[in-house]
Amino acid sequence: MKYIDEFQDPELARRLLDDIHATVTRPWALMEVCGGQTHSIIRHGIDQLLPKEVELIHGPGCPVCVTPLEVIDKALEIASRPGVIFCSFGDMLRVPGTGRDLFQVRSEGGDVRVVYSPLDALRIAQQNPDREVVFFGIGFETTAPPNAMTVHQARRLGVTNFSMLVSHVRVPPAIEAIMSSPSCRVQGFLAAGHVCSVMGVGEYPELAERFRVPIVVTGFEPLDILEGVRRAVRQLERGEHTVDNAYARAVRPEGNPAARAMLEDVFEVTDRAWRGIGVIPDSGWRLAPKYRDHDAEHRFSVEGIQTREPAECRSGEVLQGLLKPHECEAFGTLCTPRNPLGATMVSSEGACAAYYLYRRLDITNAAREATPVV
Amino acid sequence: MCLAVPGKVLDIEERDGTRMATVDFGGVVKEVCLEYLPDLQVGEYAIVHVGFALQRLDEESAKQTLELFAEIGLLQEEFGDAWDMAAEAGGGGTLPLAGEDVVEEVRK
Numbered sequence: 001m002k003y004i005d006e007f008q009d010p011e012l013a014r015r016l017l018d019d020i021h022a023t024v025t026r027p028w029a030l031m032e033v034c035g036g037q038t039h040s041i042i043r044h045g046i047d048q049l050l051p052k053e054v055e056l057i058h059g060p061g062c063p064v065c066v067t068p069l070e071v072i073d074k075a076l077e078i079a080s081r082p083g084v085i086f087c088s089f090g091d092m093l094r095v096p097g098t099g100r101d102l103f104q105v106r107s108e109g110g111d112v113r114v115v116y117s118p119l120d121a122l123r124i125a126q127q128n129p130d131r132e133v134v135f136f137g138i139g140f141e142t143t144a145p146p147n148a149m150t151v152h153q154a155r156r157l158g159v160t161n162f163s164m165l166v167s168h169v170r171v172p173p174a175i176e177a178i179m180s181s182p183s184c185r186v187q188g189f190l191a192a193g194h195v196c197s198v199m200g201v202g203e204y205p206e207l208a209e210r211f212r213v214p215i216v217v218t219g220f221e222p223l224d225i226l227e228g229v230r231r232a233v234r235q236l237e238r239g240e241h242t243v244d245n246a247y248a249r250a251v252r253p254e255g256n257p258a259a260r261a262m263l264e265d266v267f268e269v270t271d272r273a274w275r276g277i278g279v280i281p282d283s284g285w286r287l288a289p290k291y292r293d294h295d296a297e298h299r300f301s302v303e304g305i306q307t308r309e310p311a312e313c314r315s316g317e318v319l320q321g322l323l324k325p326h327e328c329e330a331f332g333t334l335c336t337p338r339n340p341l342g343a344t345m346v347s348s349e350g351a352c353a354a355y356y357l358y359r360r361l362d363i364t365n366a367a368r369e370a371t372p373v374v
Numbered sequence: 375m376c377l378a379v380p381g382k383v384l385d386i387e388e389r390d391g392t393r394m395a396t397v398d399f400g401g402v403v404k405e406v407c408l409e410y411l412p413d414l415q416v417g418e419y420a421i422v423h424v425g426f427a428l429q430r431l432d433e434e435s436a437k438q439t440l441e442l443f444a445e446i447g448l449l450q451e452e453f454g455d456a457w458d459m460a461a462e463a464g465g466g467g468t469l470p471l472a473g474e475d476v477v478e479e480v481r482k
Contacts, residue, residue: 117426143424145410
């Protein structure tokens with residue numbers, strides 16, 4: 001599809017929806033991998049516009065959500081140390097660790113600072129040579145290259161008081177893990193457009209072939225998502241399973257080679273625990289040995305911190321598409337954005353928070369209608 | 375977290391041996407690293423994520439994306455005060471249900 005001229009053009013939305021309605025003949029379950037897409041889908045009611053046969057399962061593509069509790073606890077421990085300036089993106093502030101979050105560490109006197117870019121954290125380190133400056137480096141393949149470049153620059157400029165707490169995750173191994181699960185219901189994927197703008201699409205044909213699922217690279221705006229769904233449904237109805245790029249205005253097949261080269265230099269692939277899911281082999285990046293001087297886990301000796309997830313939070317099932325947020329007993333009662341049990345309720349890209357923000361009234365009304373009047 | 379916003383390059387300079395640009399995101403101006411798109415020129419648009427230009431974008435696409443983001447408040451989420459937003463977080467249901475109009479239009 002050439003670029004849509006008017007995003008909010010209802011006529012175009014109708015045409016895409018009509019095509020999906022005309023194409024679909026049986027139930028299909030698609031997973032949107034990216035939390036940004038989940039947010040957009042719920043916010044714009046896209047799932048409610050689709051034919052009832054097309055189900056969207058919300059995947060694990062919110063880096064805030066899948067960061068393991070023990071990594072949050074490591075961050076809280078480092079941020080509480082005297083003399084440390086702890087820098088983070090804003091969306092990690094309220095992710096609960098064991099009993100508290102970064103917001104609370106700051107209120108207790110910790111020097112926690114929100115930065116827009118990891119380079120801002122590096123600049124803070126240059127301006128404060130007598131302090132240890134630590135950046136919380138989480139995210140998928142979109143965020144990893146900026147963080148890699150920042151570590152590279154710290155080394156190049158000799159900023160020895162800068163280190164990074166790294167917990168990066170990679171999408172393709174997560175797709176592999178989801179498809180390998182016996183309870184997997186996913187028949188097609190909407191791949192995350194911005195991840196692919198960095199990584200290209202080279203990792204996906206093998207997955208599409210092995211698991212016989214269409215993988216459609218999809219953008220984030222409502223009509224992009226409709227187009228991604230339309231192409232995935234079309235493939236499923238035809239019995240095809242190829243990699244298709246529905247976000248060509250931002251994604252080239254090779255991605256961004258300079259960014260990929262920097263990832264290779266600064267990071268090495270490692271097994272990574274995903275919150276609520278568990279360890280997925282080769283699904284993460286850590287700093288390569290030659291950059292160990294800038295590894296905050298090593299510098300602050302927090303490698304040994306281990307934390308168990310709270311049993312009552314079912315975010316793991318939500319993240320794998322086995323449970324809809326409002327089907328969890330704690331949703332909206334024990335667990336709200338103000339008092340989140342798990343990270344899917346903290347981040348606006350988490351499926352639970354998206355449902356809470358945009359669906360609470362629908363869910364409440366549905367429950368009321370379902371309750372017999374005594 | 376994974377939001378990447380299109381912006382227009384206003385000017386470019388070398389700083390500490392790094393190619394940096396001033397980029398305009400629909401009125402919000404930020405410093406952006408160009409190391410991953412070294413041949414990006416003044417006047418061009420790129421998708422920017424956490425202060426790094428990651429991929430070129432044509433002007434028309436960029437403008438329309440920015441308009442949509444401004445309309446649904448995503449620019450505020452990306453560039454607003456994170457401490458304020460974290461302090462206010464949890465006010466679920468107080469936000470306008472963006473997209474309702476579109477849903478309504480399509481359902482008609």
